[in-house]
Amino acid sequence: MREPSAQEPAEPLVPAPAGPADLEREAGLARLFELHYSSMLRLAVLLGADDPENVVAEAYYQIYRKWRRLRDVEAAEAYLRSTVCNLTRMRIRHLQVARKHVETPAEETVASAESAALLRDDQRVLIDALQQLPPRQREALVLRHWLGLKETEIAAAMGISCGSVKTHTARGTTALTQAMEARR
Known part of the structure; x- marks a missing residue:
């Protein structure tokens, strides 16, 4: 230069x-x-x-x-x-x-201190069951029930149709309910 x-x-x-x-x-x-x-x-x-x-x-x-x-x-x-x-x-x-x-073999992942602080003890069982769901079902449930989005907003966020949102939400809810009942 x-x-x-x-x-x-x-x-x-x-x-x-x-x-x-x-x-x-x-x-x-x-x-x-x-x-x-x-x-x-x-x-x-x-x-x-x-x-x-x-x-x-x-x-x-x-x-x-x-x-x-x-x-x-x-x-x-x-x-x-x-x-x-x-x-x-x-x-x-x-x-x-x-x-x-x-x-x-991969070591077990440890949640960050911030993410652990966000979750109370009584929510850990639910979060563990949620993490076991297939990714699309988990996304649909989180967007629907945690953020309270409408089906059209979820479809836009996930890049899928409204019918697929309904399917993923229903299947995820069923699987989550079964997982939670099995842990009781």
Whole structure:
């Protein structure tokens, strides 16, 4: 790299001032973070993410990158929720593939201190049963009963039809009920 001459200005070390669109994006993301970070973290935990903090951080990064393309800023929460679901699903798939190729037995995973603090003792049995469900059933149940979403919102978050949401929810509820009754 050559030195700038006296006639050429040096590159500025300070970034250019942010425009109104950048300030609006920063404010919108800060608001979104304040309102929904803990619920997105809980969503990632309930969906079975092994690193929920990283999943949520990645989701916020993705929405930051795509903020200008959002048609409706009010839909940012739904986009964020959908991104958390997709990232969790992708990481679980990646871990399943990675674990198939590991020759030594994997150590039992330990929940992070934050995720353990979120769950009370009387909920652990339910969470264990929920973690045993197939991923789509678990997603449908968490989105329906924990977040209280409508079938159309669940379908959008999971990328499936409303009929599939009904099927996954019904099968998941049946399996969860059987698992809970078997533990009593």
